[in-house]
Amino acid sequence: MTFNPDADVSDNNVQRRGRGGRTAAIAGGGVVGLGAVVVLLISAFTGVDLTGFLGGGTDPSQSQQQGTATGSTDGVVQNCKTGADANNSVDCRVASARLVLNQYWAKHVKGYVAPGQVSVDGSTPTPCGTASNDVGPFYCPSDQTVYIDPTFFQLLKQQFGAEAGDLAQIYVVAHEYGHHIQNITGTMTKYPNNGTGPTSNGVRTELQADCYAGAFIADMTAQKDKNGVAYMKKPTDAQIKDALNAAAAVGDDHIQQQSAGYTNPESWTHGSSTQRDYWFANGYKNGLGQCDTFAVATP
Ligand SMILES: [Zn+2]
Numbered sequence: 001m002t003f004n005p006d007a008d009v010s011d012n013n014v015q016r017r018g019r020g021g022r023t024a025a026i027a028g029g030g031v032v033g034l035g036a037v038v039v040l041l042i043s044a045f046t047g048v049d050l051t052g053f054l055g056g057g058t059d060p061s062q063s064q065q066q067g068t069a070t071g072s073t074d075g076v077v078q079n080c081k082t083g084a085d086a087n088n089s090v091d092c093r094v095a096s097a098r099l100v101l102n103q104y105w106a107k108h109v110k111g112y113v114a115p116g117q118v119s120v121d122g123s124t125p126t127p128c129g130t131a132s133n134d135v136g137p138f139y140c141p142s143d144q145t146v147y148i149d150p151t152f153f154q155l156l157k158q159q160f161g162a163e164a165g166d167l168a169q170i171y172v173v174a175h176e177y178g179h180h181i182q183n184i185t186g187t188m189t190k191y192p193n194n195g196t197g198p199t200s201n202g203v204r205t206e207l208q209a210d211c212y213a214g215a216f217i218a219d220m221t222a223q224k225d226k227n228g229v230a231y232m233k234k235p236t237d238a239q240i241k242d243a244l245n246a247a248a249a250v251g252d253d254h255i256q257q258q259s260a261g262y263t264n265p266e267s268w269t270h271g272s273s274t275q276r277d278y279w280f281a282n283g284y285k286n287g288l289g290q291c292d293t294f295a296v297a298t299p
Contacts, residue, residue, distance in 0.1 A: 018121030178209030214283025
């Protein structure tokens, strides 16, 4: 449990969009998993990336359509009014995290403008390519929107061996909001993509997003709903450990080792498991002020 059951999360304003019918495939795990691994293998060594969450350099425009379209499902996230709803459904939890993140960042960024957030059902086109589990959650700078398919966490569990519990899910959302902060504060322009590798701007950008996520999680219980009820409960040590585990599970070296049996640091786009864990923990322990991954020789 991460949310206070009686917190009001009804104004989360998250869109649900997509061409359904893929969740079934995910439940089977075979086909879609396979698709994701193929994409990973192709891009793990090409190092192309577009601020996705998954290491190994996945890129929405490379996503291959799998599963059959069963008509579009546009609307809002259903049955998502209270913290109890957020504790009972991944979709509602990911949507509710938005309220807490926006309140947190409004405190830390002058003139903060919230990103859009779309709960992807199967797949949906975006200005940055197709959003689907083939590429995992991502932030699209062109329309300033975070795209997350809630079934991604099954994939994180099945394919990457992470527990992917409640707090790990919040970490994933907070990572994508970190990219929004980098976009609206000019970090993305100041440090443009300059290739791949453990010290590249791309990796530093990803590690900073992990650090921002850690800093947010350390302060998330301070955010309150319109009735003054804190949205979140203080995370347990086990939950923090699980979130760190999720960060490590998507390190480039872990994904490359798992999918190809060896690692190629020069192609890294997100950083190693050690790097991702370090910066998440650094943000959590020391706050936003310690998240300048561009100021250190080796992040
Ligand atoms: Zn990212």
